[in-house]
Amino acid sequence: MVYRLIGEILIVVGSLFLFLAGVGLLRMPDVYNRMQAGTKATTLGALSVIMGVGIYHPQWFFKTVLISLFILLTNPVSSHALARASHxxxxxxxxxxVLDRYQEDKEKGFKEGENDS
Amino acid sequence: MKTGVSTVVLFVLWVAMTGSFDPQELSVGLLVAAGVSLIAPGVAGPEPVKWLHPKRYLYAVVYMFYFIYAMVKANLDVALRVINPKLPINPGIVKVKTRLKTNAGKLALANSITLTPGTLSVDVVGQYLYIHWIDVKSPDIETATQEIVKGFEKFLEVIFE
Structure with a gap:
Protein backbone atom coordinates (compact mmCIF):
# COMPACT_ATOMS: atom_id res chain seq x y z
CA MET A 1 0.00 0.00 0.00
CA VAL A 2 2.20 2.81 -1.25
CA TYR A 3 -0.40 5.53 -0.75
CA ARG A 4 -0.77 4.62 2.94
CA LEU A 5 2.97 4.97 3.38
CA ILE A 6 2.95 8.39 1.69
CA GLY A 7 0.08 9.47 3.95
CA GLU A 8 1.92 8.34 7.05
CA ILE A 9 5.11 10.14 6.01
CA LEU A 10 3.17 13.36 5.40
CA ILE A 11 1.53 13.13 8.83
CA VAL A 12 4.88 12.60 10.55
CA VAL A 13 6.50 15.49 8.66
CA GLY A 14 3.52 17.69 9.53
CA SER A 15 3.79 16.92 13.23
CA LEU A 16 7.50 17.66 13.07
CA PHE A 17 6.77 21.14 11.67
CA LEU A 18 4.12 21.72 14.34
CA PHE A 19 6.68 20.79 16.97
CA LEU A 20 9.23 23.20 15.48
CA ALA A 21 6.59 25.92 15.53
CA GLY A 22 6.25 25.33 19.26
CA VAL A 23 10.00 25.56 19.75
CA GLY A 24 10.03 28.75 17.67
CA LEU A 25 7.35 30.31 19.85
CA LEU A 26 9.51 29.73 22.89
CA ARG A 27 12.82 30.87 21.42
CA MET A 28 12.00 33.96 19.36
CA PRO A 29 12.59 37.34 21.00
CA ASP A 30 9.44 39.35 20.23
CA VAL A 31 5.82 39.00 19.15
CA TYR A 32 6.53 39.54 15.43
CA ASN A 33 9.27 36.94 15.20
CA ARG A 34 7.17 34.52 17.19
CA MET A 35 4.37 35.01 14.73
CA GLN A 36 6.78 34.23 11.91
CA ALA A 37 7.55 30.87 13.46
CA GLY A 38 3.95 30.35 14.48
CA THR A 39 2.22 31.10 11.19
CA LYS A 40 4.49 29.46 8.66
CA ALA A 41 5.27 26.26 10.46
CA THR A 42 1.73 25.69 11.73
CA THR A 43 0.24 26.29 8.29
CA LEU A 44 2.55 23.82 6.59
CA GLY A 45 2.26 21.42 9.50
CA ALA A 46 -1.53 21.47 9.47
CA LEU A 47 -1.64 21.22 5.66
CA SER A 48 0.74 18.31 5.68
CA VAL A 49 -1.22 16.42 8.35
CA ILE A 50 -4.56 17.06 6.64
CA MET A 51 -3.28 16.08 3.20
CA GLY A 52 -1.65 13.03 4.75
CA VAL A 53 -5.04 11.96 6.11
CA GLY A 54 -6.57 12.64 2.69
CA ILE A 55 -4.04 10.38 1.00
CA TYR A 56 -4.36 7.68 3.65
CA HIS A 57 -8.14 7.64 3.10
CA PRO A 58 -8.47 8.42 -0.63
CA GLN A 59 -12.27 8.77 -0.41
CA TRP A 60 -11.74 11.92 1.70
CA PHE A 61 -9.12 13.39 -0.60
CA PHE A 62 -11.25 16.05 -2.21
CA LYS A 63 -12.63 17.30 1.08
CA THR A 64 -9.18 17.52 2.63
CA VAL A 65 -8.06 19.59 -0.37
CA LEU A 66 -10.90 22.02 0.34
CA ILE A 67 -10.06 22.18 4.05
CA SER A 68 -6.43 22.90 3.13
CA LEU A 69 -7.53 25.72 0.83
CA PHE A 70 -9.58 27.32 3.60
CA ILE A 71 -6.67 27.04 6.03
CA LEU A 72 -4.38 28.62 3.41
CA LEU A 73 -6.79 31.52 3.03
CA THR A 74 -7.59 32.19 6.67
CA ASN A 75 -4.45 31.38 8.66
CA PRO A 76 -2.27 34.21 7.24
CA VAL A 77 -5.13 36.69 7.64
CA SER A 78 -5.36 36.05 11.36
CA SER A 79 -1.62 36.43 11.87
CA HIS A 80 -1.66 39.60 9.79
CA ALA A 81 -4.45 40.98 12.00
CA LEU A 82 -2.52 40.06 15.14
CA ALA A 83 0.69 41.66 13.87
CA ARG A 84 -1.10 44.85 12.90
CA ALA A 85 -2.96 45.01 16.20
CA SER A 86 0.25 44.50 18.20
CA HIS A 87 2.01 47.24 16.30
CA VAL A 98 17.31 46.81 12.13
CA LEU A 99 14.58 49.21 11.09
CA ASP A 100 10.86 49.94 11.35
CA ARG A 101 9.45 51.67 8.28
CA TYR A 102 5.93 51.19 9.55
CA GLN A 103 6.61 53.28 12.64
CA GLU A 104 8.36 55.98 10.57
CA ASP A 105 5.43 56.23 8.18
CA LYS A 106 2.87 56.14 10.93
CA GLU A 107 4.51 59.20 12.43
CA LYS A 108 4.39 60.92 9.05
CA GLY A 109 0.72 60.02 8.65
CA PHE A 110 1.14 57.79 5.57
CA LYS A 111 1.63 60.65 3.10
CA GLU A 112 3.10 58.51 0.32
CA GLY A 113 0.69 55.62 0.61
CA GLU A 114 -2.47 57.75 0.75
CA ASN A 115 -5.98 56.28 0.21
CA ASP A 116 -8.10 53.79 2.17
CA SER A 117 -7.42 51.17 4.90
CA MET B 1 -25.03 37.47 -16.43
CA LYS B 2 -23.61 38.19 -13.01
CA THR B 3 -26.21 35.98 -11.33
CA GLY B 4 -25.63 33.19 -13.84
CA VAL B 5 -21.88 33.13 -13.36
CA SER B 6 -22.08 33.18 -9.58
CA THR B 7 -24.65 30.35 -9.73
CA VAL B 8 -22.16 28.24 -11.70
CA VAL B 9 -19.34 29.06 -9.28
CA LEU B 10 -21.42 28.22 -6.20
CA PHE B 11 -22.73 25.04 -7.82
CA VAL B 12 -19.21 23.80 -8.57
CA LEU B 13 -18.26 24.54 -4.94
CA TRP B 14 -21.34 22.63 -3.76
CA VAL B 15 -20.44 19.56 -5.83
CA ALA B 16 -16.87 19.74 -4.57
CA MET B 17 -17.98 19.84 -0.95
CA THR B 18 -20.69 17.19 -1.07
CA GLY B 19 -18.55 14.99 -3.30
CA SER B 20 -21.54 13.13 -4.75
CA PHE B 21 -23.30 13.11 -8.12
CA ASP B 22 -26.59 11.83 -6.79
CA PRO B 23 -29.42 13.57 -8.72
CA GLN B 24 -31.09 14.66 -5.48
CA GLU B 25 -27.94 16.30 -4.19
CA LEU B 26 -27.32 17.97 -7.54
CA SER B 27 -30.82 19.41 -7.86
CA VAL B 28 -30.85 20.79 -4.31
CA GLY B 29 -27.39 22.24 -4.92
CA LEU B 30 -28.54 23.94 -8.09
CA LEU B 31 -31.57 25.42 -6.30
CA VAL B 32 -29.47 26.70 -3.40
CA ALA B 33 -26.80 28.14 -5.72
CA ALA B 34 -29.42 29.92 -7.83
CA GLY B 35 -31.26 31.19 -4.75
CA VAL B 36 -28.12 32.58 -3.10
CA SER B 37 -27.02 34.20 -6.38
CA LEU B 38 -30.41 35.89 -6.78
CA ILE B 39 -30.35 37.33 -3.27
CA ALA B 40 -26.62 38.18 -3.21
CA PRO B 41 -25.12 38.35 -6.70
CA GLY B 42 -21.94 39.87 -5.25
CA VAL B 43 -21.06 36.64 -3.48
CA ALA B 44 -18.60 35.55 -6.19
CA GLY B 45 -16.74 38.87 -6.23
CA PRO B 46 -17.47 42.27 -7.79
CA GLU B 47 -16.80 41.02 -11.34
CA PRO B 48 -17.74 37.33 -11.50
CA VAL B 49 -17.07 37.25 -15.26
CA LYS B 50 -13.42 36.92 -14.28
CA TRP B 51 -14.15 33.35 -13.21
CA LEU B 52 -14.63 32.39 -16.84
CA HIS B 53 -11.15 33.13 -18.24
CA PRO B 54 -9.30 29.82 -18.67
CA LYS B 55 -5.93 31.60 -18.63
CA ARG B 56 -6.46 32.54 -15.00
CA TYR B 57 -6.90 28.90 -14.00
CA LEU B 58 -3.79 27.89 -15.89
CA TYR B 59 -1.78 30.53 -14.06
CA ALA B 60 -3.45 29.58 -10.78
CA VAL B 61 -2.29 25.98 -11.16
CA VAL B 62 1.28 27.01 -12.04
CA TYR B 63 1.21 29.50 -9.17
CA MET B 64 0.14 26.77 -6.76
CA PHE B 65 3.26 24.73 -7.51
CA TYR B 66 5.49 27.78 -7.29
CA PHE B 67 3.82 28.70 -4.01
CA ILE B 68 4.20 25.23 -2.47
CA TYR B 69 7.88 25.29 -3.42
CA ALA B 70 8.33 28.73 -1.82
CA MET B 71 6.43 27.67 1.27
CA VAL B 72 8.46 24.52 1.90
CA LYS B 73 11.63 26.56 1.41
CA ALA B 74 10.32 29.16 3.89
CA ASN B 75 9.58 26.54 6.48
CA LEU B 76 12.96 24.90 6.23
CA ASP B 77 14.55 28.33 6.50
CA VAL B 78 12.62 29.33 9.61
CA ALA B 79 12.97 25.86 11.13
CA LEU B 80 16.75 26.00 10.69
CA ARG B 81 16.84 29.40 12.36
CA VAL B 82 14.74 28.13 15.24
CA ILE B 83 16.91 25.11 16.02
CA ASN B 84 20.20 26.95 15.50
CA PRO B 85 21.56 27.66 19.01
CA LYS B 86 22.74 31.14 17.95
CA LEU B 87 19.27 32.10 16.68
CA PRO B 88 20.55 34.02 13.60
CA ILE B 89 17.88 36.66 13.06
CA ASN B 90 18.13 40.23 11.84
CA PRO B 91 14.54 41.45 12.01
CA GLY B 92 12.89 44.69 10.95
CA ILE B 93 9.85 46.09 9.17
CA VAL B 94 10.40 47.08 5.53
CA LYS B 95 8.12 48.77 3.04
CA VAL B 96 7.44 47.38 -0.43
CA LYS B 97 5.39 48.56 -3.37
CA THR B 98 2.98 46.46 -5.43
CA ARG B 99 1.41 46.93 -8.85
CA LEU B 100 -1.73 44.95 -7.95
CA LYS B 101 -4.88 47.04 -7.69
CA THR B 102 -7.78 44.75 -6.84
CA ASN B 103 -8.48 43.88 -3.22
CA ALA B 104 -8.50 40.15 -3.97
CA GLY B 105 -5.08 40.47 -5.58
CA LYS B 106 -3.62 42.35 -2.62
CA LEU B 107 -5.11 39.82 -0.23
CA ALA B 108 -3.54 36.94 -2.15
CA LEU B 109 -0.22 38.77 -2.24
CA ALA B 110 -0.26 39.54 1.49
CA ASN B 111 -1.18 35.94 2.29
CA SER B 112 1.55 34.55 0.04
CA ILE B 113 4.10 36.88 1.60
CA THR B 114 3.09 35.81 5.09
CA LEU B 115 3.56 32.14 4.23
CA THR B 116 6.95 32.47 2.53
CA PRO B 117 10.61 33.07 3.40
CA GLY B 118 10.84 34.90 6.70
CA THR B 119 8.28 37.57 5.85
CA LEU B 120 5.05 38.59 7.56
CA SER B 121 2.64 41.24 6.27
CA VAL B 122 1.83 43.82 8.94
CA ASP B 123 -0.28 46.33 7.04
CA VAL B 124 -1.42 47.42 3.59
CA VAL B 125 -1.74 51.12 2.81
CA GLY B 126 -2.72 51.86 -0.79
CA GLN B 127 0.00 50.47 -3.05
CA TYR B 128 2.42 49.84 -0.20
CA LEU B 129 2.80 46.84 2.05
CA TYR B 130 4.63 46.86 5.37
CA ILE B 131 6.44 43.60 5.91
CA HIS B 132 8.14 42.22 8.97
CA TRP B 133 11.28 40.53 7.64
CA ILE B 134 13.16 38.09 9.83
CA ASP B 135 16.43 38.71 8.01
CA VAL B 136 16.51 42.20 6.52
CA LYS B 137 18.79 42.14 3.48
CA SER B 138 18.20 45.70 2.35
CA PRO B 139 16.31 48.62 3.91
CA ASP B 140 15.39 50.36 0.64
CA ILE B 141 12.04 49.99 -1.08
CA GLU B 142 13.15 48.84 -4.56
CA THR B 143 15.47 46.06 -3.45
CA ALA B 144 13.02 44.77 -0.87
CA THR B 145 10.24 44.80 -3.48
CA GLN B 146 12.46 42.89 -5.86
CA GLU B 147 13.27 40.28 -3.21
CA ILE B 148 9.85 39.79 -1.68
CA VAL B 149 7.11 40.75 -4.11
CA LYS B 150 8.23 40.22 -7.72
CA GLY B 151 8.09 36.43 -7.79
CA PHE B 152 4.43 36.34 -6.82
CA GLU B 153 3.30 39.46 -8.57
CA LYS B 154 3.73 38.22 -12.12
CA PHE B 155 1.37 35.31 -11.46
CA LEU B 156 -1.14 37.19 -9.34
CA GLU B 157 -1.41 39.93 -11.93
CA VAL B 158 -2.86 37.47 -14.44
CA ILE B 159 -5.00 35.62 -11.92
CA PHE B 160 -6.70 38.57 -10.25
CA GLU B 161 -6.39 41.74 -12.31
Whole structure:
Protein backbone atom coordinates (compact mmCIF):
# COMPACT_ATOMS: atom_id res chain seq x y z
CA MET A 1 0.00 0.00 0.00
CA VAL A 2 2.20 2.81 -1.25
CA TYR A 3 -0.40 5.53 -0.75
CA ARG A 4 -0.77 4.62 2.94
CA LEU A 5 2.97 4.97 3.38
CA ILE A 6 2.95 8.39 1.69
CA GLY A 7 0.08 9.47 3.95
CA GLU A 8 1.92 8.34 7.05
CA ILE A 9 5.11 10.14 6.01
CA LEU A 10 3.17 13.36 5.40
CA ILE A 11 1.53 13.13 8.83
CA VAL A 12 4.88 12.60 10.55
CA VAL A 13 6.50 15.49 8.66
CA GLY A 14 3.52 17.69 9.53
CA SER A 15 3.79 16.92 13.23
CA LEU A 16 7.50 17.66 13.07
CA PHE A 17 6.77 21.14 11.67
CA LEU A 18 4.12 21.72 14.34
CA PHE A 19 6.68 20.79 16.97
CA LEU A 20 9.23 23.20 15.48
CA ALA A 21 6.59 25.92 15.53
CA GLY A 22 6.25 25.33 19.26
CA VAL A 23 10.00 25.56 19.75
CA GLY A 24 10.03 28.75 17.67
CA LEU A 25 7.35 30.31 19.85
CA LEU A 26 9.51 29.73 22.89
CA ARG A 27 12.82 30.87 21.42
CA MET A 28 12.00 33.96 19.36
CA PRO A 29 12.59 37.34 21.00
CA ASP A 30 9.44 39.35 20.23
CA VAL A 31 5.82 39.00 19.15
CA TYR A 32 6.53 39.54 15.43
CA ASN A 33 9.27 36.94 15.20
CA ARG A 34 7.17 34.52 17.19
CA MET A 35 4.37 35.01 14.73
CA GLN A 36 6.78 34.23 11.91
CA ALA A 37 7.55 30.87 13.46
CA GLY A 38 3.95 30.35 14.48
CA THR A 39 2.22 31.10 11.19
CA LYS A 40 4.49 29.46 8.66
CA ALA A 41 5.27 26.26 10.46
CA THR A 42 1.73 25.69 11.73
CA THR A 43 0.24 26.29 8.29
CA LEU A 44 2.55 23.82 6.59
CA GLY A 45 2.26 21.42 9.50
CA ALA A 46 -1.53 21.47 9.47
CA LEU A 47 -1.64 21.22 5.66
CA SER A 48 0.74 18.31 5.68
CA VAL A 49 -1.22 16.42 8.35
CA ILE A 50 -4.56 17.06 6.64
CA MET A 51 -3.28 16.08 3.20
CA GLY A 52 -1.65 13.03 4.75
CA VAL A 53 -5.04 11.96 6.11
CA GLY A 54 -6.57 12.64 2.69
CA ILE A 55 -4.04 10.38 1.00
CA TYR A 56 -4.36 7.68 3.65
CA HIS A 57 -8.14 7.64 3.10
CA PRO A 58 -8.47 8.42 -0.63
CA GLN A 59 -12.27 8.77 -0.41
CA TRP A 60 -11.74 11.92 1.70
CA PHE A 61 -9.12 13.39 -0.60
CA PHE A 62 -11.25 16.05 -2.21
CA LYS A 63 -12.63 17.30 1.08
CA THR A 64 -9.18 17.52 2.63
CA VAL A 65 -8.06 19.59 -0.37
CA LEU A 66 -10.90 22.02 0.34
CA ILE A 67 -10.06 22.18 4.05
CA SER A 68 -6.43 22.90 3.13
CA LEU A 69 -7.53 25.72 0.83
CA PHE A 70 -9.58 27.32 3.60
CA ILE A 71 -6.67 27.04 6.03
CA LEU A 72 -4.38 28.62 3.41
CA LEU A 73 -6.79 31.52 3.03
CA THR A 74 -7.59 32.19 6.67
CA ASN A 75 -4.45 31.38 8.66
CA PRO A 76 -2.27 34.21 7.24
CA VAL A 77 -5.13 36.69 7.64
CA SER A 78 -5.36 36.05 11.36
CA SER A 79 -1.62 36.43 11.87
CA HIS A 80 -1.66 39.60 9.79
CA ALA A 81 -4.45 40.98 12.00
CA LEU A 82 -2.52 40.06 15.14
CA ALA A 83 0.69 41.66 13.87
CA ARG A 84 -1.10 44.85 12.90
CA ALA A 85 -2.96 45.01 16.20
CA SER A 86 0.25 44.50 18.20
CA HIS A 87 2.01 47.24 16.30
CA UNK A 88 -0.88 49.65 16.68
CA UNK A 89 -1.10 49.04 20.42
CA UNK A 90 2.58 49.98 20.64
CA UNK A 91 4.40 46.70 21.21
CA UNK A 92 8.02 47.44 20.21
CA UNK A 93 10.23 45.31 17.99
CA UNK A 94 12.94 43.25 19.69
CA UNK A 95 16.12 45.22 20.60
CA UNK A 96 18.21 43.71 17.76
CA UNK A 97 15.84 44.91 15.05
CA VAL A 98 17.31 46.81 12.13
CA LEU A 99 14.58 49.21 11.09
CA ASP A 100 10.86 49.94 11.35
CA ARG A 101 9.45 51.67 8.28
CA TYR A 102 5.93 51.19 9.55
CA GLN A 103 6.61 53.28 12.64
CA GLU A 104 8.36 55.98 10.57
CA ASP A 105 5.43 56.23 8.18
CA LYS A 106 2.87 56.14 10.93
CA GLU A 107 4.51 59.20 12.43
CA LYS A 108 4.39 60.92 9.05
CA GLY A 109 0.72 60.02 8.65
CA PHE A 110 1.14 57.79 5.57
CA LYS A 111 1.63 60.65 3.10
CA GLU A 112 3.10 58.51 0.32
CA GLY A 113 0.69 55.62 0.61
CA GLU A 114 -2.47 57.75 0.75
CA ASN A 115 -5.98 56.28 0.21
CA ASP A 116 -8.10 53.79 2.17
CA SER A 117 -7.42 51.17 4.90
CA MET B 1 -25.03 37.47 -16.43
CA LYS B 2 -23.61 38.19 -13.01
CA THR B 3 -26.21 35.98 -11.33
CA GLY B 4 -25.63 33.19 -13.84
CA VAL B 5 -21.88 33.13 -13.36
CA SER B 6 -22.08 33.18 -9.58
CA THR B 7 -24.65 30.35 -9.73
CA VAL B 8 -22.16 28.24 -11.70
CA VAL B 9 -19.34 29.06 -9.28
CA LEU B 10 -21.42 28.22 -6.20
CA PHE B 11 -22.73 25.04 -7.82
CA VAL B 12 -19.21 23.80 -8.57
CA LEU B 13 -18.26 24.54 -4.94
CA TRP B 14 -21.34 22.63 -3.76
CA VAL B 15 -20.44 19.56 -5.83
CA ALA B 16 -16.87 19.74 -4.57
CA MET B 17 -17.98 19.84 -0.95
CA THR B 18 -20.69 17.19 -1.07
CA GLY B 19 -18.55 14.99 -3.30
CA SER B 20 -21.54 13.13 -4.75
CA PHE B 21 -23.30 13.11 -8.12
CA ASP B 22 -26.59 11.83 -6.79
CA PRO B 23 -29.42 13.57 -8.72
CA GLN B 24 -31.09 14.66 -5.48
CA GLU B 25 -27.94 16.30 -4.19
CA LEU B 26 -27.32 17.97 -7.54
CA SER B 27 -30.82 19.41 -7.86
CA VAL B 28 -30.85 20.79 -4.31
CA GLY B 29 -27.39 22.24 -4.92
CA LEU B 30 -28.54 23.94 -8.09
CA LEU B 31 -31.57 25.42 -6.30
CA VAL B 32 -29.47 26.70 -3.40
CA ALA B 33 -26.80 28.14 -5.72
CA ALA B 34 -29.42 29.92 -7.83
CA GLY B 35 -31.26 31.19 -4.75
CA VAL B 36 -28.12 32.58 -3.10
CA SER B 37 -27.02 34.20 -6.38
CA LEU B 38 -30.41 35.89 -6.78
CA ILE B 39 -30.35 37.33 -3.27
CA ALA B 40 -26.62 38.18 -3.21
CA PRO B 41 -25.12 38.35 -6.70
CA GLY B 42 -21.94 39.87 -5.25
CA VAL B 43 -21.06 36.64 -3.48
CA ALA B 44 -18.60 35.55 -6.19
CA GLY B 45 -16.74 38.87 -6.23
CA PRO B 46 -17.47 42.27 -7.79
CA GLU B 47 -16.80 41.02 -11.34
CA PRO B 48 -17.74 37.33 -11.50
CA VAL B 49 -17.07 37.25 -15.26
CA LYS B 50 -13.42 36.92 -14.28
CA TRP B 51 -14.15 33.35 -13.21
CA LEU B 52 -14.63 32.39 -16.84
CA HIS B 53 -11.15 33.13 -18.24
CA PRO B 54 -9.30 29.82 -18.67
CA LYS B 55 -5.93 31.60 -18.63
CA ARG B 56 -6.46 32.54 -15.00
CA TYR B 57 -6.90 28.90 -14.00
CA LEU B 58 -3.79 27.89 -15.89
CA TYR B 59 -1.78 30.53 -14.06
CA ALA B 60 -3.45 29.58 -10.78
CA VAL B 61 -2.29 25.98 -11.16
CA VAL B 62 1.28 27.01 -12.04
CA TYR B 63 1.21 29.50 -9.17
CA MET B 64 0.14 26.77 -6.76
CA PHE B 65 3.26 24.73 -7.51
CA TYR B 66 5.49 27.78 -7.29
CA PHE B 67 3.82 28.70 -4.01
CA ILE B 68 4.20 25.23 -2.47
CA TYR B 69 7.88 25.29 -3.42
CA ALA B 70 8.33 28.73 -1.82
CA MET B 71 6.43 27.67 1.27
CA VAL B 72 8.46 24.52 1.90
CA LYS B 73 11.63 26.56 1.41
CA ALA B 74 10.32 29.16 3.89
CA ASN B 75 9.58 26.54 6.48
CA LEU B 76 12.96 24.90 6.23
CA ASP B 77 14.55 28.33 6.50
CA VAL B 78 12.62 29.33 9.61
CA ALA B 79 12.97 25.86 11.13
CA LEU B 80 16.75 26.00 10.69
CA ARG B 81 16.84 29.40 12.36
CA VAL B 82 14.74 28.13 15.24
CA ILE B 83 16.91 25.11 16.02
CA ASN B 84 20.20 26.95 15.50
CA PRO B 85 21.56 27.66 19.01
CA LYS B 86 22.74 31.14 17.95
CA LEU B 87 19.27 32.10 16.68
CA PRO B 88 20.55 34.02 13.60
CA ILE B 89 17.88 36.66 13.06
CA ASN B 90 18.13 40.23 11.84
CA PRO B 91 14.54 41.45 12.01
CA GLY B 92 12.89 44.69 10.95
CA ILE B 93 9.85 46.09 9.17
CA VAL B 94 10.40 47.08 5.53
CA LYS B 95 8.12 48.77 3.04
CA VAL B 96 7.44 47.38 -0.43
CA LYS B 97 5.39 48.56 -3.37
CA THR B 98 2.98 46.46 -5.43
CA ARG B 99 1.41 46.93 -8.85
CA LEU B 100 -1.73 44.95 -7.95
CA LYS B 101 -4.88 47.04 -7.69
CA THR B 102 -7.78 44.75 -6.84
CA ASN B 103 -8.48 43.88 -3.22
CA ALA B 104 -8.50 40.15 -3.97
CA GLY B 105 -5.08 40.47 -5.58
CA LYS B 106 -3.62 42.35 -2.62
CA LEU B 107 -5.11 39.82 -0.23
CA ALA B 108 -3.54 36.94 -2.15
CA LEU B 109 -0.22 38.77 -2.24
CA ALA B 110 -0.26 39.54 1.49
CA ASN B 111 -1.18 35.94 2.29
CA SER B 112 1.55 34.55 0.04
CA ILE B 113 4.10 36.88 1.60
CA THR B 114 3.09 35.81 5.09
CA LEU B 115 3.56 32.14 4.23
CA THR B 116 6.95 32.47 2.53
CA PRO B 117 10.61 33.07 3.40
CA GLY B 118 10.84 34.90 6.70
CA THR B 119 8.28 37.57 5.85
CA LEU B 120 5.05 38.59 7.56
CA SER B 121 2.64 41.24 6.27
CA VAL B 122 1.83 43.82 8.94
CA ASP B 123 -0.28 46.33 7.04
CA VAL B 124 -1.42 47.42 3.59
CA VAL B 125 -1.74 51.12 2.81
CA GLY B 126 -2.72 51.86 -0.79
CA GLN B 127 0.00 50.47 -3.05
CA TYR B 128 2.42 49.84 -0.20
CA LEU B 129 2.80 46.84 2.05
CA TYR B 130 4.63 46.86 5.37
CA ILE B 131 6.44 43.60 5.91
CA HIS B 132 8.14 42.22 8.97
CA TRP B 133 11.28 40.53 7.64
CA ILE B 134 13.16 38.09 9.83
CA ASP B 135 16.43 38.71 8.01
CA VAL B 136 16.51 42.20 6.52
CA LYS B 137 18.79 42.14 3.48
CA SER B 138 18.20 45.70 2.35
CA PRO B 139 16.31 48.62 3.91
CA ASP B 140 15.39 50.36 0.64
CA ILE B 141 12.04 49.99 -1.08
CA GLU B 142 13.15 48.84 -4.56
CA THR B 143 15.47 46.06 -3.45
CA ALA B 144 13.02 44.77 -0.87
CA THR B 145 10.24 44.80 -3.48
CA GLN B 146 12.46 42.89 -5.86
CA GLU B 147 13.27 40.28 -3.21
CA ILE B 148 9.85 39.79 -1.68
CA VAL B 149 7.11 40.75 -4.11
CA LYS B 150 8.23 40.22 -7.72
CA GLY B 151 8.09 36.43 -7.79
CA PHE B 152 4.43 36.34 -6.82
CA GLU B 153 3.30 39.46 -8.57
CA LYS B 154 3.73 38.22 -12.12
CA PHE B 155 1.37 35.31 -11.46
CA LEU B 156 -1.14 37.19 -9.34
CA GLU B 157 -1.41 39.93 -11.93
CA VAL B 158 -2.86 37.47 -14.44
CA ILE B 159 -5.00 35.62 -11.92
CA PHE B 160 -6.70 38.57 -10.25
CA GLU B 161 -6.39 41.74 -12.31
Missing amino acids: NTGIPLAPGS
